[in-house]
Every structure is written in structure tokens, then in C-alpha cells.
Amino acid sequence: xxxxxxxxxxxxxxxxxxxxxxxxxxxxxxxxxxxxxxxxxxxxxxxxxxxxxxxxxxxxxxxxxxxxxxxxxxxxxxxxxxxxxxxxxxxxxxxxxxxxxxxxxxxxxxxxxx
Numbered sequence: 001x002x003x004x005x006x007x008x009x010x011x012x013x014x015x016x017x018x019x020x021x022x023x024x025x026x027x028x029x030x031x032x033x034x035x036x037x038x039x040x041x042x043x044x045x046x047x048x049x050x051x052x053x054x055x056x057x058x059x060x061x062x063x064x065x066x067x068x069x070x071x072x073x074x075x076x077x078x079x080x081x082x083x084x085x086x087x088x089x090x091x092x093x094x095x096x097x098x099x100x101x102x103x104x105x106x107x108x109x110x111x112x113x114x
Contacts, residue, residue: 007106009099013082016094016103023090026075034074041070 006015014021025034044066051060072078080088094103 007103010102013080013086014089014099016106019093019095019103021089021092021094021097021099023076023080023088026081028081029074037070037074041067041074044070 006017008015008024009021012024012027014023016022025038029037044063047063048060048067051057051063068077075081077090080086089097089099094100
């Protein structure tokens, strides 16, 4: 999922899908690293799908661990990649965060993605 198709908060930390904030990839990652990690994430997600289809619980646990590791390395999970001490609102509804006014303005303008 590319954050470019969705509204991104003014500080560049999150994109919004169906009113929920999702942490953006760490912008400090160089392009080759970001590309490699994104590829790994895609492969891990495919492994999750295959494990679910086959009913292999061990493979599913391993694939989900790979997804988590890739997302942490990308900065989308784990410790926040910014260093100004601001709290992390990953996976929270935008309307329940300090981004509520920004998001409400998007909704009023019809720019919020449902």
C-alpha cells in the first residue's frame, strides 16, 4: 500500500485510511534499503497468505514474524522514527488524536479517503 494514494499528515508521520492513522515509512531510509525492505514485506505477506491457505500454523507464525520484522525495519512499527518526543498515534482514529482538526478539514473538503 503506497502512502501517496492517501492523505498524509502535515508532519509526514502518518497517512490515513478509513479515518485511521498509519505510520509512514521512515524517510531517512535510503532508496535501496527502502526498496529491499518493501520487497521483503511483500514476500512475507505472500507467505502469510500461503500459510493461511495451507493451514500451516508454524509457517504462519514464521511469516507473520517476517512481516513484523520488515515493518519495524521500515519504521512503520516499533519505536517511532522521529526524535522530537511526540507520541505515536499509529493505528488510532484521526478524530481521536491531535490531528483531528486537520482530518476534519479534509473530510469537509471531500479529500478524506474512505
